[in-house]
Amino acid sequence: MPIDIYMFKVSPPCRAVLMTALEINVKLNEKLIDPSKGELLSPDFVKLNPTHAVPAIDDNGFVMWESRAIMQFLCNKYAPDSTLYPKDAKLRAQVDMWLNMDISLYIKIRQTLVTGYYGMPVKPEDEKQLWANIKLIDQLIGNRQYLVGDRLTIADLSLLATSAGTTLLDQDLTEYPHFKQWSDGLAQSLPYYQEINIVAPEVRQQFINNMKAYMSKMKEMMNK
Incomplete structure (x- = not known):
């Protein structure tokens, strides 16, 4: 089932x-x-x-x-x-570490890029922290093909989905060459990447417009 x-x-x-x-x-x-x-x-x-x-x-x-x-x-x-979620305690701990780092990055993206797209105010300190997080991740990735060991793990998949989210929000990662090389490499090697992660521009824009309207409506209701 x-x-x-x-x-x-x-x-x-x-x-x-x-x-x-x-x-x-x-x-x-x-x-x-x-x-x-x-x-x-x-x-x-x-x-x-x-x-x-x-x-x-x-x-x-x-x-x-x-x-x-x-x-x-x-x-x-x-x-x-x-090996997607390795049994070895040290390797699994590294996967979990990256998953937790990805949570922090994703939260900052929601607080800044997503919030901005919906027309809501963004705190400058949150935006500064977002790019500081991305710079750190870029440094930590270095020239790695995978985040942990020499094989794909769920840490790669989680951070890759987050990375694709920055692309959906029109963000350019060119200034972060290691992050970009890693994400581009996985995007090219995973046969399902396009199907899962690429959203047509018109679909994305319609969703953003709908969310703006919904959030505006909710704000009006809260202010009554």
Whole structure:
């Protein structure tokens, strides 16, 4: 029985889970959620995921959320011997370390780039911290093909989805050559990359317009 995943494609964490599932040949049944229609706050979805965020999965009654935890769970349950989430304690610890670094980067992207796209004010200190984080990641990646060891891991997939998110938001990583070389290399080598991560410009713009309208409506309601 396929695992239900509640998602929308523009979301980097959702795309990271999709790529993980493809790597370990796990079938996911996509159930699309539209944040611009308030579906994250619908009673049915909040009952499933009280944090009202995507992705969330329902594996035959076992429900969980948080993309990186989902990726770890899928590997542990369905591909325990896969090097995608290595068994070796030190290698796994390094994967977990990168996953946590990716969380910090993703939060900063949401606080700055995404917020700015939706027409909301951005704190200068948050924007400064975002590019400081990217510069640090660029330095840490160096000339590596993969973040951990010599094979693809879920750390690569998670950070790659986040990296693709910066492209969707029209950000150029040319000033961060190691980060760009690493992400471009994976984008070229993963056969599913384009299908999962590339969103047509018109689809992206429509989503942004819808979210702007929704957030404006919510702001008006809060000010009444």
